[in-house]
Amino acid sequence: xxxxxxxxxxxxxxxxxxxxxxxxxxxxxxxxxxxxxxxxxxxxxxxxxxxxxxxxxxxxxxxxxxxxxxxxxxxxxxxxxxxxxxxxxxxxxxxxxxxxxxxxxxxxxxxxxxxxxxxxxxxxxxxxxxxxxxxxxxxxxxxx
Amino acid sequence: xxxxxxxxxxxxxxxxxxxxxxxxxxxxxxxxxxxxxxxxxxxxxxxxxxxxxxxxxxxxxxxxxxxxxxxxxxxxxxxxxxxxxxxxxxxxxxxxxxxxxxxxxxxxxxxxxxxxxxxxx
Numbered sequence: 001x002x003x004x005x006x007x008x009x010x011x012x013x014x015x016x017x018x019x020x021x022x023x024x025x026x027x028x029x030x031x032x033x034x035x036x037x038x039x040x041x042x043x044x045x046x047x048x049x050x051x052x053x054x055x056x057x058x059x060x061x062x063x064x065x066x067x068x069x070x071x072x073x074x075x076x077x078x079x080x081x082x083x084x085x086x087x088x089x090x091x092x093x094x095x096x097x098x099x100x101x102x103x104x105x106x107x108x109x110x111x112x113x114x115x116x117x118x119x120x121x122x123x124x125x126x127x128x129x130x131x132x133x134x135x136x137x138x139x140x141x142x143x144x
Numbered sequence: 145x146x147x148x149x150x151x152x153x154x155x156x157x158x159x160x161x162x163x164x165x166x167x168x169x170x171x172x173x174x175x176x177x178x179x180x181x182x183x184x185x186x187x188x189x190x191x192x193x194x195x196x197x198x199x200x201x202x203x204x205x206x207x208x209x210x211x212x213x214x215x216x217x218x219x220x221x222x223x224x225x226x227x228x229x230x231x232x233x234x235x236x237x238x239x240x241x242x243x244x245x246x247x248x249x250x251x252x253x254x255x256x257x258x259x260x261x262x263x264x265x
Binding site for chain 1: 208210211214218222226229230233234235237238240241244245248
């Protein structure tokens with residue numbers, strides 16, 4: 001499986017399967033941000049909350065991508081934070097869109113728990129947390 | 145857009161994704177073979193983007209023209225970046241990185257097709 005650097009302070013999150021994870025995050029960062037950009041530029045007045053939420057999710061995906069791609073405690077903290085926000089976001093927005101469909105038209109990445117994106121937005125933060133936990137365990141020092 | 149070319153690209157991007165996953169299963173890092181196959185698919189994506197751009201400039205307007213153009217730009221930029229990212233990875237996982245990029249491109253081609261829709265040509 002993944003090759004690990006022995007006796008380093010932290011296992012890098014950016015190599016092995018982690019690189020695949022980063023690739024998926026990068027794709028979502030790109031698609032969510034581009035989508036939000038177009039929506040905000042052309043039809044902001046139609047559903048401002050949903051479109052601002054799209055933009056927010058794009059930023060969260062960008063931060064998660066950067067946090068996972070870089071090495072070091074600061075990057076790891078960033079990745080943990082971004083992925084946790086992502087998980088909360090997809091669960092809250094997903095639930096709101098299901099139980100109060102009129103408040104949330106199908107217009108964000110997280111609507112319907114990411115059903116419009118093959119449920120990848122729901123699975124991705126779980127994989128991200130698992131990967132951060134697993135690479136974090138191999139180190140000796142700092143907390144987390 | 146040229147419909148047969150778009151269909152061929154759907155098949156090719158799907159095949160490239162399977163190839164990438166296969167090399168991960170076989171434990172091979174991304175190498176020159178990956179670069180060659182990605183190059184072939186990328187060349188066809190560029191051809192499609194040029195043809196579609198020429199048609200848009202020629203006055204055909206697909207639904208949401210600006211979104212369409214953004215998708216065209218994305219369709220030619222992601223695979224080269226994905227290949228670079230994959231080849232910088234010394235482990236077997238490079239192939240799956242290429243697969244992710246390739247699946248994303250398949251979805252982009254599908255979106256391009258649906259946006260083009262009734263625009264003709």
